[in-house]
Amino acid sequence: MSRSALLNVMVNAADKAGRGLARDFGEVENLQVSRKGPADFVSRADKRAEEVIHAELLRARPSFGFLGEEGTVEEGDGQHRWIVDPLDGTTNFLHGVPIFGVSIALERQGELVAGVVYNPVLDELYVAERGQGAFLNNRRLRVAARDDLAACLIGTGLPFMGHGNHVRALSEVQPLMSRVAGIRRAGAAAIDLAWTAAGRLDGFWEHDLKPWDMAAGIVLVREAGGFVTDADNRGEMLKTGSVVAGNDFVHRALLGNVKDVREARPRPVATQ
Ligand code: IPD
Ligand code: CA
Ligand code: CA
Numbered sequence: 001m002s003r004s005a006l007l008n009v010m011v012n013a014a015d016k017a018g019r020g021l022a023r024d025f026g027e028v029e030n031l032q033v034s035r036k037g038p039a040d041f042v043s044r045a046d047k048r049a050e051e052v053i054h055a056e057l058l059r060a061r062p063s064f065g066f067l068g069e070e071g072t073v074e075e076g077d078g079q080h081r082w083i084v085d086p087l088d089g090t091t092n093f094l095h096g097v098p099i100f101g102v103s104i105a106l107e108r109q110g111e112l113v114a115g116v117v118y119n120p121v122l123d124e125l126y127v128a129e130r131g132q133g134a135f136l137n138n139r140r141l142r143v144a145a146r147d148d149l150a151a152c153l154i155g156t157g158l159p160f161m162g163h164g165n166h167v168r169a170l171s172e173v174q175p176l177m178s179r180v181a182g183i184r185r186a187g188a189a190a191i192d193l194a195w196t197a198a199g200r201l202d203g204f205w206e207h208d209l210k211p212w213d214m215a216a217g218i219v220l221v222r223e224a225g226g227f228v229t230d231a232d233n234r235g236e237m238l239k240t241g242s243v244v245a246g247n248d249f250v251h252r253a254l255l256g257n258v259k260d261v262r263e264a265r266p267r268p269v270a271t272q
Helices: 005-031 039-060 090-094 166-177 189-197 211-223 248-262
Strands: 065-068 080-088 101-108 111-119 124-129 133-136 153-156 182-184 203-206 227-229 243-246
Touching (some): 005 080, 005 090, 005 101, 039 090, 080 211, 101 189, 101 211, 111 189, 111 211, 153 166, 211 227, 211 243, 243 248
Parallel strands (some): 153 203
Antiparallel strands (some): 080 101, 101 111, 111 124, 203 243
């Protein structure tokens, strides 16, 4: 695959930050034994990663705006904006679980046009540009083609202490459990979307996300031939915080499940 200059800029930034995170991840294991755990160390690693990405992107495109989870916000030229999560999957990282990644997206005139998600431990680099397809380490990606829910592996995100709507999450998971091959909560929305693009997950849905959790992943899924909307089947994912993704069939099924729960018409739950 040939990458545009812009995508190269994004990949270089993700690679540099990712190498730092991979080194820090090695340290995290040693810190597990301390009573306080590695929380402060991880929060510093997270901020450092954002600084690295910001410096790289700013150097290459000084006029672009920036929205980073760790607090870097720049207006820029009003046309272009980087949307960055330097470390998606912080809780995994903190616990030594190697499912986390750097997520960098580019928005042009309000449209998401490029996305990079990089897991430095697995050395998996996911890239996509609008109209150019999605790739994992240079291999072209397609969303999974399954159209039988019973064979599908579905990803989601579950709310946790002090966050999100716990009742809604359980109500959405319950009717789905009996209809699918499995449900996974991998712990990093950017990676969930990348795995959906790669066909590892057949679909994914989550609520209460932030733009940086999903911006790059949305481009990946679309460019892998998948469908991505918010929970109302509109394109307002970044505004509403909800995202539903998959092939045409799975996307519709997941939307239907969310709708059924919202309208309190749960499907009958199987007894086994
Ligand atoms: C979190 C992860 C997680 C999702 C949370 C996010 P963070 O991002 O993407 O999967 O369920 O809502 O906040 O905090 O690890 O960058
Ligand atoms: Ca995140
Ligand atoms: Ca983060």
